[in-house]
Each structure stands twice: as structure tokens, then as C-alpha cells.
Amino acid sequence: MTERPYHHGQLRTALLDAAERSLREGGEEQLSLRELARELGVSHGAPRRHFPDRQALLDALAETGFGRLDTQLRAALTEAGDDFVPRLRATVAAYIRFATEDAALLELMFTSKHRPGADRVAAAAGPAFTLMNDLIVQGQAAGELAGDPERIGIVLFATMQGIATLINGDMVEPKLLDGLVETAVEQFVRGARPA
Amino acid sequence: MTERPYHHGQLRTALLDAAERSLREGGEEQLSLRELARELGVSHGAPRRHFPDRQALLDALAETGFGRLDTQLRAALTEAGDDFVPRLRATVAAYIRFATEDAALLELMFTSKHRPGADRVAAAAGPAFTLMNDLIVQGQAAGELAGDPERIGIVLFATMQGIATLINGDMVEPKLLDGLVETAVEQFVRGARPA
């Protein structure tokens, strides 16, 4: 039977699902534990068993968010083939897609801000950075990039992140997005090209 | 006598000052109207006379924030002399200084997100963009940049913003900051240089 899918053993994942949806719809501010509990037909104290406080829920969201980001980036990479520039372009596009579709989640992922002891979140962020780094390393191996890999990698990451922020903050029209990605990639390649 | 500096006619500005400090100390989430009122020795309903709701206070903060950003950028510019690259470097450095010192404020300025009818905030953001644009135009006039000014300007802005976000989110060590600025400027100039 299992008339009720939740209410029994699935509360934790149900909360995460509902929270992610709520995040997408109303942003972090709007997300309310009590509201989630209500939606899931559960008492307002129930979430506490799974997440000691609100921040714990947000941390969990951020953590899984990084995981999903990583898989999406990898998917884009494998689809892009072996050449460096197409791979770069695909990665940038995929990242910004994620960042604009799940803006609130990404903000949450980043602004797990300064909070001491967000080890798990930090750890979850690793792969995405590694991926970025590997891409840079490939570019250098292919003789297309020069300079300190760490630095140029961070600058690239920053540019992507910034474009997403600008779009999400309505300071740039979404219709410009594709052009911006193109310009950013092109400039990056030219700017980091060996002399 | 005027024993009490506030409580009479200064509440509005006093609120803005206290709010900005609170923002710096605890971020937007932490900022509480009641807390501010308490600090200023005023009833918790008083702020309502000056800001109909919390968001109005935040909007006002964002607005003045853009103003201050603009003046700081201009100050950096005039101090940098007339040559393009030093001006560019100075602007980037000044922007990121602002962004890392007043992180919460900047976030607020940007994530006055999508909210319909934040005309004043949007208007206040204008000058900073204009300044950026003028800088690009100068670079082009000096024959140092090529390409669509709007696009490369946005990409530059995005890179700055992204670096600030990375630092503020503790995803990059602050000690790397100067090097990153240098790399970003250098790459930008090379990347947008005429062929």
C-alpha cells in the first residue's frame, strides 16, 4: 500500500526535495522549516530530527548542489570532445546555465559564507574546482595557455561567476548571455595565450 | 543642550548609519529593525515613519551604497593619472577593495534581485556602469582595446565581481588577491587588444 510516500522513512530526502524547490521559487529568505513541514504533512518539530537547525538544512542543500554542479560540468565536458577550446566553451556555458537556473542554490553554495566549520560544504566544492583546474592544465599541455594555472583558473572561474551574478541580479539582459559567454571565452583564450 | 543627538530629527540618517554598521557586522539576515531601534533608544515602531518596511531600508542602503562606490571609483581614477592601463588597474583594485570591505552591502546592492520596481536602486547603479564604460571607451580611443565596448565592459565587470565573490565566500585566500587583480588586468588587456 504505502499510501503515504513520506511520513515514514523518507522525511529527510523529502525535506531536501521540497527545500530545493522552495529555494528555486522563493530564494533562501523565504524558505521556512515550518512551511516545508506543512507541505509534507508533518508536524513543525519533525524536521529537527533530521536537521538540527535551519542552517544544517541549507548546508545539506549546498553540499548536494555542488555534487550536481560537478556532474553537470562533467557531462558537458564529455560531450564537448577532446579539443581544449570547445571543452572550455562547454564548461563555461554549463556552469552559467546552472548558475542562472538555480541562482538561489548557487548563492547558497557560495555564501555558505565564512561560517567556520562548513567542512562538508567545502569538501563538496572541491571537485568542481579540480575540474576547472584540470581544464586549465589541459590547455597548458596543449600549448594554448601560459601563466600560473591557479591564478588564471581562478580568474576564469571568477568571470563565469560574475556573469552569472550580473544576470541573476538583473543588471544585464539575459539575451546578452550567449554573446557574453562567447566574448569571455574568446578573451580568456587570447589573454592567457603564450606570447 | 541637545543631550540626545537623535530622538528628534535625525532618526532616518541614524537608522541608515546603524544599519550599515549592522550590515558590516552581521550581514543582511542579522539586520533587525527592532534591534536598530533598540540601539538608538527609540521605540520599535519608530523606524516605520521613515521606512515603511524592512525592504525600504535595505533599498535605501543599496542606493547610498552605489553612490559611495561610484565616488570611490572616481577617486581612484583621478589618482591614477591619465594612462589607460594604470587607470584600469586602479579601478579594479578600488572596486574589489569596496567589495571585500563591504561585502554584505555589495551583495545587497546586487541582489536587490529581480524585485520589480527597484527603480531608484537601478538608477543608482547607473554611474558605476557608466564609469566602467567610459574607461573602456578610453581604452579603445587609445587603441588598446578592440571589440564591442558593452560586451567587454560587462565581462570586465563580471570578472571583478567574481573575484570579490570568491574572496568573500572564502573560496580563495585573501593573500592571493593582489596577484589575482594583476593577472585579471593583464589578461583583460591582452585578451581585448586589437589584433
Next chain:
DNA sequence: CAACAATGTATGCAGTGACAACAATGTTGT
């Protein structure tokens, strides 16, 4: 000096996150 507007006060409402005591429901060791 009386009418008026601006500013701040007092009180109450609904909503929230956190917390603790309790009940129900598996799970497990003997």
C-alpha cells in the same frame, strides 16, 4: 493660539526558529 502635520509610542498580531517533554514506532539482543 488654534489647527495641522510630522514624528515617536504602545499594543497586538501572525509568523518563525529553537527547544524540551512526550508518544509512537521500529530494531535488536537475549
Next chain:
DNA sequence: ACAACATTGTTGTCACTGCATACATTGTTG
């Protein structure tokens, strides 16, 4: 099989928040 236990969810409470309204005070002005 059954008693002890752990997990999970419930209920009630507290302190806090933003918001709203009715009221008092004060300063300005006709």
C-alpha cells in the same frame, strides 16, 4: 517471544521578528 532501546514524529512553549493600527507628543504654520 519479549523486554530494553533507539529512532522518528508530536505537542506545547519561548523569544524573536516584521507588520499594522490606534494613540500621544511635539513642532509648525495660518
